[in-house]
Amino acid sequence: MSFLKTIFRIAFQNMRKWQSDYRIWTIAVFLIVMTLIYSDNVKMIADFLGFDMPVWIFPFMYSQFYTKVVFTIPVILMFCDAPFVDKNQIFIMMRTSRTNWLCGQILYIVLASGIYYLFVFAASILSTIFYGGFSFEWGSVLTALAYDKSIQFEAGVSSVQISSTVVEYFSPLLACYFTFLLSWLTAIFLGLLVFAFNLLTGTRLWGIITGSAFIVFTINAHRQSNYLWFSPISWNTLDKIDVGGLTRRPSFTYCICILALLILALITAILLFGRRKSLDVKGD
Numbered sequence: 401m402s403f404l405k406t407i408f409r410i411a412f413q414n415m416r417k418w419q420s421d422y423r424i425w426t427i428a429v430f431l432i433v434m435t436l437i438y439s440d441n442v443k444m445i446a447d448f449l450g451f452d453m454p455v456w457i458f459p460f461m462y463s464q465f466y467t468k469v470v471f472t473i474p475v476i477l478m479f480c481d482a483p484f485v486d487k488n489q490i491f492i493m494m495r496t497s498r499t500n501w502l503c504g505q506i507l508y509i510v511l512a513s514g515i516y517y518l519f520v521f522a523a524s525i526l527s528t529i530f531y532g533g534f535s536f537e538w539g540s541v542l543t544a545l546a547y548d549k550s551i552q553f554e555a556g557v558s559s560v561q562i563s564s565t566v567v568e569y570f571s572p573l574l575a576c577y578f579t580f581l582l583s584w585l586t587a588i589f590l591g592l593l594v595f596a597f598n599l600l601t602g603t604r605l606w607g608i609i610t611g612s613a614f615i616v617f618t619i620n621a622h623r624q625s626n627y628l629w630f631s632p633i634s635w636n637t638l639d640k641i642d643v644g645g646l647t648r649r650p651s652f653t654y655c656i657c658i659l660a661l662l663i664l665a666l667i668t669a670i671l672l673f674g675r676r677k678s679l680d681v682k683g684d
Contacts (some may be wrong), residue, residue, distance in 0.1 A: 403503075404645050405641065406481070406496050406500050406504070407500055407503040407504040407507050408504075408507065409504070410492060410496070410500070410501060410503075410504025410505065410509055411504050411505075411507040411508040412506075412507070412509060413492065414484055414504075414505070414508045414511070415508070415511070415568070417538070417683040423477060423478070424478065426672075427474045427477060427478055427500070427516075428519065428660045430474060431471075431474065431519060431520055432524060433668045434467075434470060434471065435461070435520065435523040435524055435527050436523075436527050436609055437525075438457065438467070438559070438560070439453075439457060439459050439527040439528050440459060441557045441559050441560050442452075442457055442528070442560055443528075443531055444539065444556065444557050445541060445545065445551060445552055445555045445557055446531075446532065446559060448551075448555035448556075449541055449544060449551070451539070451540040451541050451542065451553075452531075452532035452533045452539065452540075453528050453531035453532030453541070453546075454481070454528065454532060454538065454539040454541045454542045455525060455528045455529055455532060455534055455535070455539070455572075456538060456539075456542065456575070456576060456629070457528060457624075458520070458521050458525075458576050458579060458580075458630065459522040459523050459566055459570075459572075459575040459576055459578075459579040459637065459638060460542075460560070460561060460563065460637075460639075461466075461524060461636045462563050462613055462636070462637060462665065463561045463562075463563065464559070464561050464612075465618055465619050465621075465622035467559070468615070468618055468634070468636070468637065469618060469619070471520065472586075472587075472590070472615050472618075472633060472636075473609075473612070473615060475513070475516060475587045475591065476514075476590060476608060476611045476612055476615070478512060478516065478586070478591070478595060479509060479512075479591040479594045479595065479607075479611075480538055480594060480604055480607070480608050481594055481604060482490040482505070482509075482591070482594050482595035482599070482604075483598060483599050483674070484503075484505055484508070486651055492504075495636045497660065498670065498673065498674065498675050499517035502670060502674045502675070502676075503669055503671075505595065506592065506595075506667055506670060507510055507586060507591055509591035509595060510588055512590055512591070513587035513588045514584050514587075516587055517580050517584055517587065518580070519579060520583075521576065536571070536572060536573065537572065538567050539673050542562055542567060543567055543590045544566075545560065545562040546563065546566075546567040547564055555588055562667075563584070563639035564591055564640065564668075565638075565639065565643050565646065566638045566639060569644060570638065571641050575638060578638060578652070579636070579638055582635050582636045582637070582641075582655065582656075582659075583636040583637075585636075585637045585656070585660075585663070586632055586633050586635060586658075586659065589632055589659055589662050589663055589666070589676055590611050590614065590615075590633070592663060592666035592667060592670065593607070593611050593614070593666060594607035594608065594611045595607065595664050595670060596669050596670050596673075597610045597611075599670060599673060599674055600669075601672055615630075615633055615635050617630075617631050617633070618631055618633045621634045621640075622634070626650070628640055628641075628649050628650055629650050629654075632655075632658065632659055632662065635650065635655040635659070641655055665678065665681040
């Protein structure tokens with residue numbers, strides 16, 4: 401119990417710094433702007449069709465490869481200064497232990513990743529609920545877009561992609577849940593990847609490069625479906641995984657298992673090498 405209290409305090413100490421961290425505020429503003437742009441495009445289509453604005457846009461917001469890149473790059477920015485060492489952290493490390501401190505930083509990445517996509521989800525709801533009626537169904541607009549791709553072009557919008565498979569096989573709440581879960585796991589993977597490479601190389605450059613390379617690889621995975629098996633960042637939307645054995649894409653079980661193994665391997669590497677690696681204080 402004492403161990404858990406310690407690592408949670410270390411994680412929350414990092415979160416308290418968000419109040420004065422302009423990088424975090426910039427990320428928040430950027431996500432709000434991108435969400436408003438997407439919801440405005442959906443609203444244009446709803447007005448064109450003469451139906452209420454749909455609420456459940458979250459599972460489709462970053463389905464297209466370029467929106468996936470845009471919504472995922474801020475994750476790298478959020479964790480680019482890993483392993484989050486400053487003079488205050490050195491003091492905390494001395495009072496606890498290197499292992500406890502590393503576990504606290506890992507927990508911070510897990511919690512911050514969840515907060516990131518909860519924020520995106522909340523922004524998607526707040527940007528739509530005031531313009532349409534609330535319902536636990538997909539609604540006429542999303543259903544129409546799922547089965548008739550020409551509607552968005554007739555409405556003068558080209559950045560909205562609704563998967564008919566998601567609409568057919570998932571309820572809105574279930575689709576939001578699975579999209580959030582996959583997004584959370586991919587963000588944890590990216591954060592730990594940046595952490596591990598920054599820790600091992602003693603510089604923040606290689607963590608950013610490695611994490612960004614995984615994001616850019618989603619472009620190739622979008623063009624060549626066989627690459628989806630090796631592109632974890634592609635899996636944070638349901639349209640890029642197999643549903644009901646209908647496609648040759650990775651299954652949900654495969655995606656969860658591979659992400660879990662990658663996360664476990666990165667945590668192991670951080671704990672093993674982090675105990676012996678010297679740490680440079682940020683700003684020194």
